[in-house]
Amino acid sequence: MKDISAQRPGKEAFRADILRHLTYTLGKDAGHASDYDWRMALSFAIRDRIVGPWFASTRRTWAENRKRVYYLSMEFLIGRILEDAAINLGLRDLAAEVLADLGQDFATLAGEEPDAALGNGGLGRLAACYMESMATVGCPSYGYGIRYEHGLFRQRFEGGQQVETAEDWLKTRNPWEFERPESAYTIGFKGEVAEKDGRALWTPDETVIASAYDTPVVGWQGRWANTLRLWSAKPTQAFDLERFNRGDYAAAAEPETLARTISRVLYPEDTTYQGKELRLKQEFFLTSAAIQDILRRYLETHTDLTALPTHVAIQMNDTHPALAGPELIRLLTDAHGIGFEEAFDIAQACLGYTNHTLLPEALERWSTWLVGNILPRHMQIIERIDSLHRRRFPNRPHYVGIVKHHEVRMGELAFISAHRVNGVSALHTELVKERLFPELNKLHPGRIVNETNGVTPRRWLRMANPALSGLITETIGEGWEDHLDRLTGLEPHVEDKGFRDAFAGAKRANKVATANWIARTTGISVSPDALFDVQVKRLHEYKRQLLNILQTVAQWHFIRENPNLPHVPRVKIFGGKAAPGYVVAKEIIHLINDVAAVINNDPRTGDLLKVVYPANYNVSMAEHLIPAADLSEQISTAGKEASGTGNMKLSLNGALTIGTLDGANVEIREKVGAENFFLFGLTADEVEERRKDVEHARHAILANQPLQDVLQMIAEGRFSPGQRDRYHGIVDRMWHHDYFLVASDFGAYHAEQGEVDRSYREADDWTRKAALNTARMGFFSSDRAIRGYMEDIWGVDSAL
Template identity: 65%
Template sequence: MSQSFDTRKLNANETVNSAPAFRQALLRHLQYTVGKSPQKASIFDWRMALSHTVRDYAVDPWFDATRRTWDEDRKRVYYLSMEFLIGRLLEDQAINLGLRDVIVRVLSEFGLSFADIAEGEPDAALGNGGLGRLAACYLDSMSTVGCPAYGYGLRYEHGLFRQHFEHGRQIETPENWLATDNPWDFNRPEAAYNVGFGGGLAEQDGTSIWTPGSKVIASAHDTPVVGYAGQWANTLRLWAAMPSADLFDLNRFNAGDFAAASEPEALARSLSRVLYPNDTTEGGKELRLSQEYFLTSASVQDILRRYLAGHENLLKLPEFVAIQMNDTHPAIAGPELIRLLVDEHKMDFDTSVSTVTDVLGYTNHTLLPEALERWSVGLMRKVLPRHLQIIETLDTQFIELQGAKENPVRLINNDQVSMGDLAFTTSHKINGVSALHTELVSQDLFPVHNELHPGRIVNITNGITPRRWLKLANPALASLITDTIGAGWETDLERLRELEPYANDSAFREAFGRSKAAAKEHFIQWLAKEHGIQLPAEALFDAQVKRLHEYKRQLLNILWTIAHYQRIKRDPQAGWVPRVKILGGKAAPSYHMAKLIIQLINDVAEVVNNDPETQHLLRVVYPPNYGVSMAEKLIPAADLSEQISTAGMEASGTGNMKFALNGALTIGTLDGANVEIREQVGAENFFLFGLSTEQVAQRRAQEGHARTALEASQTLRDVLQAIAEGTFSPDDHHRYDGLLDAMWNSDWFLVASDFEDYDRAQTEVAECYADAERWQRMAILNVARMGYFSSDRSIRQYMNQIWDVESAL
């Protein structure tokens, strides 16, 4: 007979890290949750049982934090984001709960490897790039520093897409991360809200009455997010779209018209099916706007419900509620909260606007016009007629605020609703995400707003969690750090400064080199197992992994790679430093040029990797479907971090921080957080190249700058000529005609203008890497000086400068 398991034991200090107690809990879940015996259990069965066991340990701090927040009537933060790129949770939660060593010991009794079991967990398909990973890091930090918070997002069935390559081309297929049960998921059927769309407006006693044409149910799914050392835990609440009961037409179904009967149900579910649907069509635009409203409305309704459960006076909402909008996607939160306060709680309009503004904050992540969303008035009227009415009133008030200004800034301009301007107008604080970006937000993006509301724009440079991106991802380096300076750096990253003197210690440099070699070997083994690719461990691992966009300039990287290949071919015996070019990232399905660049990279790889004369000196690899779990293996292995965006276009970046924290040196422009990273690690430990933000603007203003830059670079012309001749596309010599034409005649992202200086910097990289002692000293100093970029620091700044929230710890 099995022993009973009392979860209350998990609260006791003497048992929380006890292997016998954990073993008992694990076997109980294996038997009663999974329905298997240890003798018959598969790796999948063990993972499910292990995940449920670790989840049990997370529940107690989660409940305790919730109870304390209620009992102490604490202000809560609500972080609204279309993406939460949380990655795998099993090992992350185990580390934060202090259970990893216990798990390793218990599993070893059954001849099992924790690493092998954790590797089988699918990445949650809840995001794409830096925006979503930042949100995940911030959730971890909010729990670690004791900030009472909820993260609100959508529970996408298929995420963005799963990427693979056919003849070098990106092919998109649906993600299937929910094909099996998600053990971290708590379904909350009691937390369900109606979200309306369409319909019409009517006037009653001078008040607009909105009657939606259709309604969808938002159903909540909760995941506990435990902070480091398990002292506090917050909630990630994801909304799944469910059809209301009246959407299924039983009569049509019984009449045999099965598809038509289910069509409204399928449409409802589409709201939480795919991240960022293609919005190049009217239908895609409508779905994307509907998704954003669905997330926002469900979240705001939930926030008000929770507030009213403990308070009556809605005028005090800002004292207990802080809502942070992560980019413009949830910008409809302002009009939605105004609508609820005015229409349902009978607050007058001006008071509601003042209240809402004191509650909301807005993080701007981009200066790119296409990323600052705009929706047509017609679409807004069709999907959200009451909200358009509210926005029109806000627009009128904003124009009046500008006085007699000629050509005032408007929330509605050229029949388009500007969600960036709307987010600014309804927020009491707007923050950029790096010092340079915040300056550009103030001067270039929102100059009129900034003049009208001085002090409303603040800077909070992004950060990353050292628990995920060092302790979990790079155990060899993390252990070396702990052995050298002691424990505690995980929550006080500035302590890494204590490593600085060891940069001149030969024994430490050797140990540091061994940790990098271990990380490289781990990545090499994974790449061979998953993709059949073999890499030379002694080579310089040169990595650029991020979302594919022209401003991030993967094109500059691959064009230089071709130039490097041509030089090796001309003189194979010239003492070249062996180099592996590692690229990764997805392009939006409708982004033709980005997908063409991916194909060029893969075409170049096909030629370079199969050239017996050069393959020992240069390799190009592009593992498909880049995500958090791949990053955890690749980033610690990298020697060089490519942060080469056109200056003034990258808001911050967080990949740059992860690479540097793991001892990769940066080659980059003065863009985003590169500026601050260079300041922290020292200019002598950073490979700088390229035009500055001001020089970029000047160069773009010069007519024919692309052709001028190309005519000045024989090296780049030789590269483009090889592409034009079909060297890398022998089956189709015209495949890259459009790309070549853009290089000669427009080159908006100034690849040609920066090429020669990039080439110079890459030469410096090779010379430096050939001097192992110098390289390791620089790498150690990069690690030692990255403490500022902890997401704990970022969150404390949000708490002090925007949210006015105190730590519960």
């Protein structure tokens, strides 16, 4: 593939491209163009430059008959594309220069792009990082997802409470996608299964069309590009003109409305599931469209379906696409006449399953009645998979199957259908073996492997943090963006005071920018000299934002009681959304905002403590906040966070972590060094042990005076004077149902926060620790993770 610099356009050519798009694609005269028009023209000019590498990659894959990876995910939390693509193509600075000449500002235009929020949190953002890394390392692949009309809801606060409104990223044109009306498949639901010529014949009652939209994903330096193919649901039946003419307008539009419902909204849940029938239909819609598309592409150049696994690897991102096994088997048997066992073996050799959570409520289970009703043929196949598997392992007293107590267990289905199952951090993988699938692990030793998560350094360092990126390049030269392990080259410089000052300078510049941004978005003024303490992630009890806010109250109380001590000023920054139906999480948001209102207006604590919670946390907000963080809060109950990826982004950007031994925190601490990490709290085993004491919470509270004081203040309505009993539920749960062990870890957390303050006072030493975090985080590149999947699971070579 050609060198990117050879493909980079000259200034004049790029300017001409932008103006041509403005005139002929947008139909706008430069004198009257809005920011939107300029952004579109710029995006199209950049997209033009992706098409070359995209075509070249596709042609090579065909010509060399390469194995392809298909990444099936209900979520792709992409964020904005413009700047990321411009950086990968080496066009960022050129674009800014050309635009400046045209009287436009690159950052303003890039900031105008809506976030593509087709995901809830970690799992969806991981899928987006992996797409970018697959393109960077030259792994021929397709991502398959749903083109939701409405991505993750918008959050605002009213009286401190979360209010959700619909998100509409497609309200204006999406310049990155190409509609593919020719790539459309019929997806069936319900109906009857009969037998014809010895084969099952499923006649669905309802059908919709899955129609493809392709977004090219370009890797670092444009060396390779893959496709993210998102499916949109369209009606199979044409508009009912007869009904319309009779004046029955609503009924005439009914088929369209019904079909479109399937790709209308992303489910705002990442740990539980809801709206069962629609959710199951969405999962099948994605999976069936993907599998049909995979087979169609394969059969264009092959005839022997038994060789499918040599050419096709299919990754199920969590259990959501776990119907991939049954759907592939259905097509192999019913449409292509392959015997059941052989079809199962082919499917299994193609499939991999990534588990992302141990939370029992997140492991999908569908009632057999529902599956049988919506997907009658698949229900038969699932039962046959179950009995085939049982037959292959007779005499197992504790046999764990797929169908149990009238439920289809999607975790077991995914496990049994796949040749590899992976966890997403070393600890999580061990817990998957020991706690989640102990029986299946015994039956299939070696099937469970670990692939610790990673994040793309292009977006999360190079793009989000130009100040630090510039310093890194100045210090160790270019090339670290796709060889992140080269960051270790910074280590010798960490001992150089000049380097540390420059490192601290970059952090300070980011904090100043963030302080300005906070003032603009929340009206709260914060000092960039304070310690920026950041907890940004979905709101969930296991992530323990509650622990953070309770400790914040304790600290506030302590400052008030000890006004003459030399306190370290802190800004507590929260960001995150709660699933709309998750009442407890929403209560915690309310409490954080109520506490913030009191603390931020307290003249006795002033700049010593501020709490900010900007609404509507999303990928773009993360890109603002992460480079400015001094401290990263990774404080989940041990054994609950599968991995975390925010922890990686923050540490990579030179934040020190305060955290438990949970998820990837364990590996981060190993890599950055225990002395550069603030550890506290119970381990996963100690958590289990602690829960055996039914009164663990009461005992912990009684043993900790600051916590008692905090709970007392909250119970008395100190933060909710207009409604004193507002948080009685929270306080009561703390005493009696503290499943996530907030009380048990409070003392250790509070003490460790004291350590954080002490360390922060030693400014230069803090910078040394922060710089060592950055220098030692190379392992957590998503390129490393993807290479692991290619080798251990997919059996795919890099095309580069």
